[in-house]
Amino acid sequence: ICFEMTLPAEKLAELRQLIHNHIATLDLQDEIRSCISTQKGKVDEQSLMRALEEKGIVDQVMQSLNLSKGNRAKTPPKAQPVGEKTEETREVAVAGTIIQPNKRYVFLQVLGGKAFLDHLQESESTLQQFFVLHVHFRGQRLCSKPVPCSCEPAFHEGFLLELSRGARDAGRPLSRTDLLSVSDPVHLTLVRNTPAGDRELVGTCYLEWRAVLAQGTGRANTSVEMVGVSSEGNIPAGIIDVRLESLPRGGEEEGDTIGHEVLSAQLSLEKQRAAERERVFLVYAKQWWREYQHVRASHVDRMVKIFAHDENGVSHPVCAYVHPMRAGRLLDGPRGAARYVSLMPYERASSVGTGGARDEVWSSTHAFLCQKKGGAEDHATLLCSLLLGFGLDAYVCIGTKAKGLAHAWVMTLGHNGVVTFWEPLTGQRYLHTEFQPNKQAGSPLPIPQHPYSQLGCIFNHQSFYANIQPSDTVALCRFDLHNSSLWKAMSSDAIKAVTTGSGAPMWRCPPLLPSQLDTILIANELEAELRVLTVQYRQELGLGTHWDDDLSYLLSPALTAYELERCTGLSVGNEEFQDAIHNAVPLGHTFKGFPIQLTSWNPKRVFSACTKSQVCTDILSCRGDQVRMAVRTKLCDYPEGVCAVWVMFAVKYKSVL
Numbered sequence: 285i286c287f288e289m290t291l292p293a294e295k296l297a298e299l300r301q302l303i304h305n306h307i308a309t310l311d312l313q314d315e316i317r318s319c320i321s322t323q324k325g326k327v328d329e330q331s332l333m334r335a336l337e338e339k340g341i342v343d344q345v346m347q348s349l350n351l352s353k354g355n356r357a358k359t360p361p362k363a364q365p366v367g368e369k370t371e372e373t374r375e376v377a378v379a380g381t382i383i384q385p386n387k388r389y390v391f392l393q394v395l396g397g398k399a400f401l402d403h404l405q406e407s408e409s410t411l412q413q414f415f416v417l418h419v420h421f422r423g424q425r426l427c428s429k430p431v432p433c434s435c436e437p438a439f440h441e442g443f444l445l446e447l448s449r450g451a452r453d454a455g456r457p458l459s460r461t462d463l464l465s466v467s468d469p470v471h472l473t474l475v476r477n478t479p480a481g482d483r484e485l486v487g488t489c490y491l492e493w494r495a496v497l498a499q500g501t502g503r504a505n506t507s508v509e510m511v512g513v514s515s516e517g518n519i520p521a522g523i524i525d526v527r528l529e530s531l532p533r534g535g536e537e538e539g540d541t542i543g544h545e546v547l548s549a550q551l552s553l554e555k556q557r558a559a560e561r562e563r564v565f566l567v568y569a570k571q572w573w574r575e576y577q578h579v580r581a582s583h584v585d586r587m588v589k590i591f592a593h594d595e596n597g598v599s600h601p602v603c604a605y606v607h608p609m610r611a612g613r614l615l616d617g618p619r620g621a622a623r624y625v626s627l628m629p630y631e632r633a634s635s636v637g638t639g640g641a642r643d644e645v646w647s648s649t650h651a652f653l654c655q656k657k658g659g660a661e662d663h664a665t666l667l668c669s670l671l672l673g674f675g676l677d678a679y680v681c682i683g684t685k686a687k688g689l690a691h692a693w694v695m696t697l698g699h700n701g702v703v704t705f706w707e708p709l710t711g712q713r714y715l716h717t718e719f720q721p722n723k724q725a726g727s728p729l730p731i732p733q734h735p736y737s738q739l740g741c742i743f744n745h746q747s748f749y750a751n752i753q754p755s756d757t758v759a760l761c762r763f764d765l766h767n768s769s770l771w772k773a774m775s776s777d778a779i780k781a782v783t784t785g786s787g788a789p790m791w792r793c794p795p796l797l798p799s800q801l802d803t804i805l806i807a808n809e810l811e812a813e814l815r816v817l818t819v820q821y822r823q824e825l826g827l828g829t830h831w832d833d834d835l836s837y838l839l840s841p842a843l844t845a846y847e848l849e850r851c852t853g854l855s856v857g858n859e860e861f862q863d864a865i866h867n868a869v870p871l872g873h874t875f876k877g878f879p880i881q882l883t884s885w886n887p888k889r890v891f892s893a894c895t896k897s898q899v900c901t902d903i904l905s906c907r908g909d910q911v912r913m914a915v916r917t918k919l920c921d922y923p924e925g926v927c928a929v930w931v932m933f934a935v936k937y938k939s940v941l
Contacts, residue, residue, distance in 0.1 A: 316341065383532055388447040388458045390493050392419065392470065393527040394428065395505075397437040400486075400522035404435045415486070417524070418473040418654045420794045421445045421493075422466075425650075433476060439524065444531070445470065445493075460497045460530075460542050464550055469493070471794075473654045474510050474521070480886055485513050485655045487521030488595060488648070492551070496528040497542040504528045511596045513645070565601065565782045568775065576772055579752050587682050587690065587740025588750045592646040592661070604783045605646055605665040606680060606745045607793045608672040614796050614923040618696075619713075621670035623851045624922040626711035627883050629657040650794045653924055663708035664692035668744060671696060671706070679747070681705070683739040683758065695742060695763075703763050705734050711850060719760055732759045745783055748774040796923040803919035803927070806885055811836075811917045813887035814931065818913060821895075821904055832912035835936060838864045839877070839916035843930040846879055847920045850928070869936050873910070876903050877934040885919065885929050900933055908937035 319335045336342050383389060394417060414430035415437050428441040447466055448458050469490035476484045487510030496504040505527050509520040569590050577583050591599045615621050632643070645659065649669070652662045664680045671678035677697045685691040694706040695716075703716035714734035736758045741750045742765075749771040753761060765771050819829045841864070845857040869875045878900040882893055894900045906913075914934040921927050 383444075385532070388463060389531040390445050390447055390496060391529040391531050392443040392445060392491075392493070393529070394439040394441040394443075395525040395527060396439050397522055397524045398435070399520070400433075400435050400437060402521070403433050412479045414477045415439075416475050416477055417441065418475060418650070419443050419445075420471040420473070420650045422447075422468050423793075423795055425794055425797055430477060437522075463497055464494060464542055464547070466494070467554055471648075471650050472508065472510070472524070473651050474524075475654050480889070481884055483655045483657065485595060485647075485651055487511050487513060488651055491526070493528055494547060494551070496530050498544045498547045499530075502530040502533045513595050561781055565778055568778050569601075572772075572774060576750055576752070579772065580754075583750075583752070586751065586756055587684060587738060589682050589741065590748070593644070595645055595647050595651050600646075601779070601782050602646070602680070602682075603743050603745055603748055603779050605649075605661075606668050606672070606743070607649075607783075608745065609649075609666075609669040609793060609796070610673040611670060611796050611923065614798055615670070618671050618674045618676060619711075619851055619853070620922075621674065622667060622706055622708070622711040622713070623928075624926060625663050625667040625670070625708050627922060627926045627928055628652075628663065629883060630660065630663070630709050631657045632659045653794060653796070656924060656926060660709060661692045664694050667706060667708045668694045672744060679742040679744050679749075681736075681739055681742050683756070684737045685735050686737055688737065691736070693736065697763060697765075705736065707735070713853070716758075716761075716763070718762055734758070746776055746779060748779060798923060799921040799925045799927075801919070801921050801925050801927065803921050807917045807919045810885050810887055810890065810919075810929075810931075811915060814891060814915050814917070817887060817891045818904060818915065818933075821891075825905055827905070827907065830912055832914050832936065835868055835912060835914040835934060836916050838868055839914060839932045839934055840918065842877075842879065843916060843918040843932055846881065846930060847918070847928055850881070870938075873936050873938050874908075875934065875936045876906070877932055878903055879930065879932040882929045882931070883927060885927065890929065890931055894931065894933060903933050903935045906935045906937055908939055911935060911937040 316336065319332060319339065319341075333342070397415075413433040415428075415433055416430050417428040417439060419426045419428075422445070424445055426443045426445075428439060431437045431439055447463055470493050471488065471490055473488045474486040476486050478484070489508050489510050491506075491508050495506065496502065498504075505525070507523050507525050510522050510524060512519045512521045573588075573590070576588065589602055592602050592605065593599050611621065615624060632645070644661075646665070647655075647658050647662045649666060652658045652666060661680075668678045668680045671694065679695050679697075681693050681695050683691060683693075692708070694708060696704045696706065698704070703718075705714040705716060706712075707714070714732075716734070717732075738756045739751055739758045739761055740756060741748065743749065747765075749765055751761065751770075752772045753770050755761075762770055765773070815831065822829045838861075841857055842861045845855070845861065848857075849855050865875055876899075878894070878897060880894055880897070880900070882890055884890065895904070903913075912935065914936075916932050916934075918930040919927050920930070
C-alpha cells in the first residue's frame with residue numbers, strides 16, 4: 285500500500301509491520317489470496333491494488349489504522365457503536381487503539397450471557413434495569429455499555445487489554461513463553477444499575493486468560509461463571525460467554541507455541557505455591573493467636589481480626605485488602621481523599637433468609653469502586669490505601685463505636701507522635717489525646733472528642749498489631765507500636781509472603797478513573813426540576829410562587845464554601861456571603877436559607893430529603909408579603925463519578941402580622 289508522504293526507513297518498516305499485523309488481525313489473508321488467484325498471467329501491482337480497492341479491502345485496512353483516503357491520520361476516528369457480530373466487535377475495538385508492533389495484547393470478546401435466573405420473569409421494574417460489565421487487568425479498567433437486564437443479556441462487547449505493561453517488557457516483543465509468566469487474572473465484575481441511579485453488585489469472577497497461549501489459532505472460547513455475592517457465593521449468578529484472542533497474530537516465530545501440558549503444569553505449579561503460602565500463613569496465624577490469648581484471658585473477646593471474607597466468600601488476610609494507591613491528579617491530598625471516600629454511601633451486604641441480618645463482607649477494591657457503596661471496612665481499607673499513597677503512616681483500626689457496635693476507621697501516626705483518627709464514613713478527623721494514669725492519677729477520664737469506644741487491632745499492607753494493653757478503651761490506648769508490652773506484632777515477613785510479590789499481583793490495585801460527568805449540565809437540570817417540584821408543593825398549599833433569580837445566584841458562593849469546609853475543615857468566604865445577602869434583602873424583610881448535601885442528583889430524592897427538615901418545609905411553605913423564592917444547586921465531582929450534591933433553598937419576605 286502506497287502513501288502520499290515521505291517516511292524515514294525505520295518509520296516505513298514500522299508502518300509495514302503495523303499493516304501486516306492488521307491484515308492478520310482482520311483475517312484478510314484469504315481474500316487477498318483470492319484476488320491474486322483471479323489475476324491472469326503475471327501479477328501486476330497496479331491491477332492488484334485496483335482489485336483490492338474494488339473488494340473494499342484497502343478501505344477496511346485504512347479504517348482499522350485510523351486512516352482515510354483523502355486525509356491520512358489528520359482527524360481522530362469517530363466512536364462507532366459495537367456491532368452485534370463478533371467480527372465487527374473485534375474490528376471496532378481494535379480500530380480504537382493502535383496496536384504497537386513490539387507489544388502483545390489479549391482481545392477479550394464478550395459474546396453474551398445466560399442463566400441469569402433472577403431475571404427469568406421480567407417485570408416492569410426489571411425492564412428498566414441494566415447490566416454493566418466492568419473489567420480490570422494489570423492496571424487497565426474498562427466497562428461495557430449498559431445492557432437491559434434479562435435471563436440472557438445481550439452482551440456484545442470487546443476489550444483490548446495490553447499484556448506488556450511493565451518497564452522490563454518495554455522495547456521488545458514478548459513471546460508466548462514470556463507471557464506464560466504473566467499470572468494476573470482478568471477481574472470481571474457485573475453490576476446492575478437502576479433508573480434511580482443505584483448500583484447493585486451481581487457477581488464477580490477471575491478469568492484465566494492464558495488458555496489462549498496453548499491454541500495454535502491464537503483464539504480460545506470459554507464460559508465463565510459470575511460468582512454470587514456474600515453467602516450466595518457458592519451459587520453462580522449467571523454465565524458469560526467470552527472469546528480470548530492473542531494479538532497481534534501472524535507474527536509468531538516458528539515453535540513459539542505453548543503446549544497444553546506445559547500450560548497445565550504452569551497453572552498447577554502456581555496453584556500449589558499459592559496454597560502453600562496460604563497454608564504456612566494459616567499455621568503461623570493459629571500459633572500467633574494462641575500466644576495472644578495466653579497474654580490475658582480477656583483477649584478472647586477483643587476485636588482482633590486476622591482474616592476476612594470477600595464478596596465471593598473467599599477468606600483473605602485483612603492485610604491483603606490494603607495496598608498503597610496513588611490517585612494521580614484526581615485527588616489533591618489526604619483530606620481530599622477522605623472527602624472522596626466519605627461520599628460513597630454506606631451499605632452492608634445482606635442475604636436472603638437472614639431475617640434482615642447483614643453479612644460482614646470485605647469487598648475487593650475493584651468491586652467496591654464499581655458499585656460505589658459498601659460497609660465501613662470497605663471505606664476504611666480504601667481510605668487507608670489512599671493515605672498510604674500520599675506518604676502517610678496509615679493503619680486500619682478494628683474496634684467498636686458507642687453501644688458496642690463493630691466499626692472500622694483509619695489512624696495515622698505523625699513523625700512527632702501525633703495520632704489522628706480518620707472517620708471514613710464522614711471524612712472527619714479527630715486528634716487522639718493520650719491519657720497518662722501515672723501523671724494524671726485521680727483525674728477523671730477525659731471525654732473523648734471521637735466516637736470510638738474499644739480498639740482491638742490495627743493493620744496495613746505490611747504490619748499487623750493487636751492491642752495487649754490492660755484496657756482496650758480507645759481513650760486509654762497508647763500508640764507506641766514498637767513497645768511489645770502494648771502491642772503484639774505479627775511477623776512482617778509472614779505478612780509480605782501473602783500480600784506482596786507473586787502472592788498479590790497487580791489486580792489487587794486498580795487505578796481510580798476520572799469523572800465523566802457534566803456537572804454544570806446536571807446542576808442546571810436538577811435546579812429546574814426542583815423549581816417545578818417547589819411550585820407543585822406550594823400549589824397544594826394554595827400558595828403562589830415567585831422566583832428571585834438574583835438571589836438564587838448569590839447562593840453559589842455559600843455552596844462552594846460549604847464543600848471547601850468539608851474538605852479542609854476551614855470556613856472561608858462567610859463574610860462575603862453575608863454582605864451579599866445583606867445587600868440583596870431590603871430593610872424590613874427576612875431571609876431564610878437551608879443548605880443540604882447529598883450524593884444523589886435524582887430530583888425527587890433530593891426534594892424528599894429536603895422536606896424531611898422542618899427548616900426547609902418552613903421555607904417552602906412561607907407566607908407573607910413579597911415572598912420571593914430561591915434555589916441553587918452545585919455538584920462537586922470526584923473520581924469514579926462520585927459527587928457531592930449541594931442544594932440550598934432560600935426565601936426572602938416581608939412579615940405580615
